[in-house]
Amino acid sequence: MRIVLDAMGSDNYPAPDIEGAVLAAREWGDEIILVGRESDIRQELARYDTASLKLEIVHASEVIEMDDKPAWAAREKKNSSMHVGMGLVRAGEADGYVTAGNTGGVLAVATLHTLRRIRGVKRPVLVAILPMPAGRVVALDIGANADCRPEYLLQFALMGSIYARAVLDCAKPRVALLSNGEEPGKGNTLVKETYDLLADSDLNFIGNIEPKEAVTGHADVVVSDGFTGNVFIKTIEGTAKMLTGFIRDEIKASPLTAVGGLLAKPAFGRVARQVDPFEVGGGPLLGVNGVVIIGHGRSNGRAIRSAIGQARKAVQGGVVEAIRTGLAKEHK
Amino acid sequence: MRIVLDAMGSDNYPAPDIEGAVLAAREWGDEIILVGRESDIRQELARYDTASLKLEIVHASEVIEMDDKPAWAAREKKNSSMHVGMGLVRAGEADGYVTAGNTGGVLAVATLHTLRRIRGVKRPVLVAILPMPAGRVVALDIGANADCRPEYLLQFALMGSIYARAVLDCAKPRVALLSNGEEPGKGNTLVKETYDLLADSDLNFIGNIEPKEAVTGHADVVVSDGFTGNVFIKTIEGTAKMLTGFIRDEIKASPLTAVGGLLAKPAFGRVARQVDPFEVGGGPLLGVNGVVIIGHGRSNGRAIRSAIGQARKAVQGGVVEAIRTGLAKEHK
Numbered sequence: 001m002r003i004v005l006d007a008m009g010s011d012n013y014p015a016p017d018i019e020g021a022v023l024a025a026r027e028w029g030d031e032i033i034l035v036g037r038e039s040d041i042r043q044e045l046a047r048y049d050t051a052s053l054k055l056e057i058v059h060a061s062e063v064i065e066m067d068d069k070p071a072w073a074a075r076e077k078k079n080s081s082m083h084v085g086m087g088l089v090r091a092g093e094a095d096g097y098v099t100a101g102n103t104g105g106v107l108a109v110a111t112l113h114t115l116r117r118i119r120g121v122k123r124p125v126l127v128a129i130l131p132m133p134a135g136r137v138v139a140l141d142i143g144a145n146a147d148c149r150p151e152y153l154l155q156f157a158l159m160g161s162i163y164a165r166a167v168l169d170c171a172k173p174r175v176a177l178l179s180n181g182e183e184p185g186k187g188n189t190l191v192k193e194t195y196d197l198l199a200d201s202d203l204n205f206i207g208n209i210e211p212k213e214a215v216t217g218h219a220d221v222v223v224s225d226g227f228t229g230n231v232f233i234k235t236i237e238g239t240a241k242m243l244t245g246f247i248r249d250e251i252k253a254s255p256l257t258a259v260g261g262l263l264a265k266p267a268f269g270r271v272a273r274q275v276d277p278f279e280v281g282g283g284p285l286l287g288v289n290g291v292v293i294i295g296h297g298r299s300n301g302r303a304i305r306s307a308i309g310q311a312r313k314a315v316q317g318g319v320v321e322a323i324r325t326g327l328a329k330e331h332k
Numbered sequence: 333m334r335i336v337l338d339a340m341g342s343d344n345y346p347a348p349d350i351e352g353a354v355l356a357a358r359e360w361g362d363e364i365i366l367v368g369r370e371s372d373i374r375q376e377l378a379r380y381d382t383a384s385l386k387l388e389i390v391h392a393s394e395v396i397e398m399d400d401k402p403a404w405a406a407r408e409k410k411n412s413s414m415h416v417g418m419g420l421v422r423a424g425e426a427d428g429y430v431t432a433g434n435t436g437g438v439l440a441v442a443t444l445h446t447l448r449r450i451r452g453v454k455r456p457v458l459v460a461i462l463p464m465p466a467g468r469v470v471a472l473d474i475g476a477n478a479d480c481r482p483e484y485l486l487q488f489a490l491m492g493s494i495y496a497r498a499v500l501d502c503a504k505p506r507v508a509l510l511s512n513g514e515e516p517g518k519g520n521t522l523v524k525e526t527y528d529l530l531a532d533s534d535l536n537f538i539g540n541i542e543p544k545e546a547v548t549g550h551a552d553v554v555v556s557d558g559f560t561g562n563v564f565i566k567t568i569e570g571t572a573k574m575l576t577g578f579i580r581d582e583i584k585a586s587p588l589t590a591v592g593g594l595l596a597k598p599a600f601g602r603v604a605r606q607v608d609p610f611e612v613g614g615g616p617l618l619g620v621n622g623v624v625i626i627g628h629g630r631s632n633g634r635a636i637r638s639a640i641g642q643a644r645k646a647v648q649g650g651v652v653e654a655i656r657t658g659l660a661k662e663h664k
Contacts, residue, residue, distance in 0.1 A: 243576070244575070
C-alpha cells in the first residue's frame with residue numbers, strides 16, 4: 001500500500017506530519033510518500049533513523065495555508081502539496097491521501113481540481129469519527145454542505161454506512177437522523193423529508209436520534225446537514241473542554257481536593273485516552289474518487305499516525321469502490 | 333406580586349410543584365396561586381405549615397399530560413391547569429405563570445388559546461438560560477420554531493437582549509449568531525441572511541459564534557433557529573452527562589482512584605452546583621402577552637422554586653412591556 005501524506009498540513013508543519021509518517025512507516029511498513037517542500041522535508045526527516053523505512057519524497061512548491069480562502073487557494077496554488085498529493089492518488093500512483101491541512105482547501109482541491117466526485121454523488125461529505133465511551137460513531141456531514149436537500153442526506157447515510165462497515169467493523173450499521181425529538185414527525189422540514197427517504201431505503205435506519213442518545217452510542221451513523229453536524233461536533237468538543245477545565249480548576253482550588261485529584265489521576269487518564277480525538281486521527285472526505293483523510297490542524301505526530309491508520313483501513317476496506325457500487329445500485 | 337404555579341406540571345406532580353411553591357412563598361413572601369385539581373393540591377399542601385404563607389388555590393379539572401399531543405390537548409382540554417393558569421394572567425389577575433409541564437402544550441395554550449402573541453411578534457420563542465461556569469447565557473430559540481426565517485431570528489435577538497437586560501442584570505448584552513464559523517459569510521443561508529439584519533440593527537451584535545465560544549461565555553445572547561438551538565442545548569446536556577458519568581465510573585473502577593474521588597468530592601460538588609440547571613429553574617416563553625416560565629419536567633422542589641424566582645425577575649424587569657415597546661420601535 002502507498003499512502004500520500006501532506007507534509008505541509010498541520011498548524012506546525014512539517015514537524016508533526018513527518019513524525020507521524022515515521023511512526024506509521026515503522027508500525028505498518030507501508031510506503032509513505034511525503035509531499036511538500038523537499039528541502040523542508042529532508043531537513044525534518046534527518047532527525048530520524050529512516051534507513052529501513054519506505055519513505056519517498058515528492059516535491060510540491062506551494063502550500064495552502066490555514067487562513068487561505070479555499071476556493072482561491074485551490075485555483076491559484078496549483079503546485080500545492082494538496083494538488084500534487086491528491087494528483088498522485090488520481091493517477092493511481094498512490095492508494096490514499098492524508099492531510100491535517102485547511103479543510104475547505106482539501107474539499108475544493110479534491111472536488112474541483114483533482115479526484116472529483118464519484119459518478120452519481122450529489123455532494124461529497126465530511127465525516128467525523130467520534131471517539132465516544134460506548135464506541136466510535138460516524139457523524140456526517142460535519143461541514144462540507146451548510147445547506148442540504150433530503151437526497152443529499154440519503155446519500156450521506158449510504159456513504160456513512162459503507163464507511164462504518166469497512167472501517168469500524170460494524171456489520172450492520174444503525175443509521176439515525178440527528179433531530180430535536182425521537183418520534184417520526186419531529187425535526188425541521190429537511191429532517192422530516194429525509195426521514196421518509198431513509199425509511200424507504202435499504203439502510204438499517206433506526207429513526208431520529210436526539211443528541212444525548214447520539215453521544216451515548218445508540219447509533220453507529222448519525223446523519224445531518226453540514227451546518228447542524230458542525231454545531232453538533234463542536235458543541236461536544238466545546239462542552240467536554242469547558243467541563244474538564246472547570247473540574248480541573250476546582251480540584252486544584254483546595255489542597256485536599258488537589259490530593260484527591262492526584263490519586264484519581266489514573267481514572268482521568270483512562271477517560272482522556274478513550275475520548276481522545278488524536279487516537280482517531282481524522283475523518284474521511286467521502287464521495288470523491290479516492291481515499292482522503294483529514295486530520296485536525298492541531299495534530300501531533302501520534303494523531304498524524306492515527307490518520308494514516310484510518311487511510312489504511314479505508315483502502316483495505318475498499319470504501320471508494322463500495323460507494324461506487326452502492327450508488328450504481330441506487331440509480332438502477 | 334402574584335405568580336400562578338401550575339400544580340400539575342412536573343413529571344411527578346403535584347409533590348415537587350407544591351414543595352417549590354412553599355419554598356418560594358417562604359423566601360419571597362409573594363402570593364402564589366396554585367392551579368390544578370383542588371383535592372390533590374389540598375392533600376399535598378397539608379404536609380406543610382402554610383399558615384403564614386400567601387397561597388391560594390384555583391381549581392382546574394383537567395391536566396395536559398407529558399405525552400399528550402400539544403395541539404390536541406390545547407384544543408380539547410380547555411379546563412386544564414394551563415388554560416386556567418394562563419387565563420388568570422391574561423385577565424390581569426396574576427403577574428406571571430410558571431409550569432414544569434408539556435412544553436409543546438404550554439406553547440399551544442399560550443399562543444392559540446390564552447395569552448396570544450404580542451402585536452408585531454412573528455413567532456414566540458423558547459429560551460434556555462444556560463448555567464455556564466463563566467456566567468449565564470440566554471440561548472434562543474431552543475425549540476419553538478424548527479424552521480425559521482431571518483426576520484424571526486432578528487426578533488429573537490431583540491427579545492433575548494431585553495430578557496438578558498431585565499433578568500440577568502446585563503446592561504448591554506452581547507448578541508451572537510450560532511454558526512459553524514466566526515467569520516462573516518460563514519453559516520447556512522439562514523445564518524448569512526440573519527447576519528446582515530443583525531449587523532444593521534441597534535442591537536449589540538458581536539457576530540457569529542461557534543459552540544465552543546458560546547459555552548465559555550463569549551456572548552450573553554446566542555441566537556439560532558429552534559432546530560439548531562435544540563440540538564445545541566441537548567448536546568451540551570448530553571455531553572456533560574455522558575462525560576461526568578464516564579469519569580465517575582472510571583474513578584470507582586479502582587480503590588485508589590475511588591479514594592481520590594472521595595477527597596476531590598467538594599470540587600465536584602462546586603462544579604455540579606455551578607452548572608446545575610435546577611438553580612436556574614426554567615426558561616421563558618417570550619413574545620406572548622404575559623410572563624411564562626417553563627421548567628424541566630424532571631424538576632424537584634428546588635427547581636420549581638428557582639423557576640418562580642425567574643418569573644419574579646421577569647415581572648420586576650418589565651419584560652413583556654419592554655418587548656411591546658421594542659417591537660413598536662422596530663415597526664415605526
